[in-house]
Amino acid sequence: MASQGMHSPVEQFEIKPLIELSAAGFDVSFTNSSLFMLLAILVSGVFLMTAMRQGELVPGRMQGAAEMMYEFVADMVRSNVGSEGRAYFPFIFTLFVFLLFGNMLGLIPYSYTFTSQIVVTFFMAAFVFVGVTLIALFKHGLHFFSFFVPAGAPKVLIPFLIVIEVISYFVRPVSLSVRLFANMLAGHTMLKVFAGLAVMISGAGGLAMAGSLLPFLALIGLTGLEVLVAALQAYVFTILTCMYLNDALHLH
């Protein structure tokens, strides 16, 4: 069947080099994944700059949307990190825009979803994790380790609680990256499965053609759901980053 043009639902995640490159013994080819990372940044940058070009006092629709995105992230940083988060706002904003546009562009047929790559999401999560840990160490020094001792716990329980706290701290990059990766992977696989099913049933011909309507309708609903998931997961990744940053700056 696969040879007759039917694709595996995970084939969409394959990395295809577009420009072969290598550096220091590593394959650093510019791939479809890289292309969509670049597109996410370019599209968001061009959109935001075009929308803000006039900088009107009374914003139009485009400018309103751009300002809404800015205010959305600014509010998120302000309410979750406080005034000290100001310095990190550009990073948080870039993160949100990068993920949002990456997820959204990935929903366009024949495009590529780089957030469905565990290595990408894990590297981002690890960067956030290492970053906030370093910020915490620089800001609080050794006092940072009091973060792992819950306040007001009975003395007997403290050793166990420290173990739990340390584990939960180090699991953060894993949960952060896997949440985004798994949502994208599952969503896009499901879309492909239903699309493949519709094509397969319609291929049977005759009365079976009508039956292909069912997975097709399901596909429409799922696409709507995936738009929601795309926006939601970008938001979740960003707000969790804000929370980790807040923990680093304020130690609870």
Added chain:
Amino acid sequence: MVCKMGTNMAKSGMMRCLSLATGTGFGLAVTGGQAFAAGASEPGLPQLDISTWPSQIFWLIVIFGVGYVMMAKIVTPKIGTVLEDRRTRLDGDLGKAREASAEAAKIRAEYEADLEAARNDAAAFARKAAAEAAEKAASVEGKADKKLASKVATAEKKLASAKAEAMENLNTVAAEAALDAVKGLTGLKATKAQAEKVVKAAAKAMAPQEAN
């Protein structure tokens, strides 16, 4: 094929369920093992083909880095400036409006005060005018009353003297008539003095009756 899709679905469904829990790492390890065993050409999860990882990490760093610089240096300052300008403009306009409103209130208060003063002046003036007029009227009326009273008094005096004169004349006429009558009827000669005496007595006797 269907079977394969089924396992993939189950896998992805499991991932999604587990994604909220921290234990997802284990699920990953299992599928990862399968993928490595299957090799790159077999349909495993392409995400777990580590040969693609260096390139993805490299381009993520480059593109995100460039994107960060772009957002930090160009995009967010631009949006921030526009929002800040709007805020200052609005605050300025609000301040101006507040000032203008205060000014208007002041002018209004002044106007009201002026109006009140004018109203008081007018009322005082009207009261004064009314009082003067009343006084004038009273004095004029008093004069007129006096004049009238003196006129009435003179008229009454005149009337009284005329009446007395008339009475006197009447007595004389009556006495002469009585004298003539006595002379004609009796042939007796009565003196004028006698006649007048009688008439006077008669008049005196009638006077109280007239008064009634």
